[in-house]
Amino acid sequence: MTAIVSEASDSDRVMRRAAGGDAEAFRELVEEHQAMVFSIAYRFCGDRGIAEELAQDVFVQLYRSMGDIESPEHLMFWLRRVTANRCIDKARRSRLRLVPIDKVAEPPAAVQPSDPLFARALREAMAALPEAQRLVVTLRFQEELEPSEICSLLGMPINTVKSHLQRALGALRRRFVPDRGAARDAVAPRRQS
């Protein structure tokens, strides 16, 4: 308990120093949150170079907006929202090249849970999802956010968030979970013609 409180107050102190113009404190903030911002951008655009550029833009904007940040929780919310908005803007401007789901490499036949190859195939399949679904899945499973938190972050109705999640998971399941229909067909006796 004491450790959590002191960690929170440390973050708060660093944030206040950064808001006061302390460059070293701001660098600490960047180092603390860079993986989160970079990963959201990378999952969305699928290109490390573009993701770094987006993440840099987010932190430069944060530097200018430090005076508006009220707490470490607000900082997290602000970073996630600005990153998501910048990703969407970037996609609208440049129409990022998306990989059609048919072109994504098939996963190995026998997949073991947490298999690195399977994880890679999953990431590649996710990259082929529509933009909004990709962003919602990233926020749900990378950032562990609840649908209600995602809806306030992206300014979407909760039902839209849930429907994006369901559609995305449905598409991924159809791709990776063994086809029950095919299995049923294989088991059912063939009709004599």
Next chain:
Amino acid sequence: MNLDSELRAALRRESPPPGFAQRVMDRIERESAQPARWWRSEWLTGRRIAAAFALVALLGTWTGHEIVARRRAEGERARENVLIALRIAGAKVRYAQEEVRQIADPTEPETERSSTP
């Protein structure tokens, strides 16, 4: 297979390329060194908009005053015209009355008639 847990494992946060924080700090320093164009342009745009509003407000007030003054002058002129018309009409009526009285009683001296128009 539990897709949710597989997704959580596959979507772990990744670190950006080494030196990311330094590149961010360099960029901030570089952009702070030269006055930010976006800031200047926003500031100037704000001033322009404020000046335009002030000008429109000034013109609006002046036009309003002009319209009110013109209407007042027109009203005054109309009032004067009505008074003159009433004065003329009154004199005519008085003259007509005198004429009628003369016709009715020719012995009455014509003293007041001379003063009528």
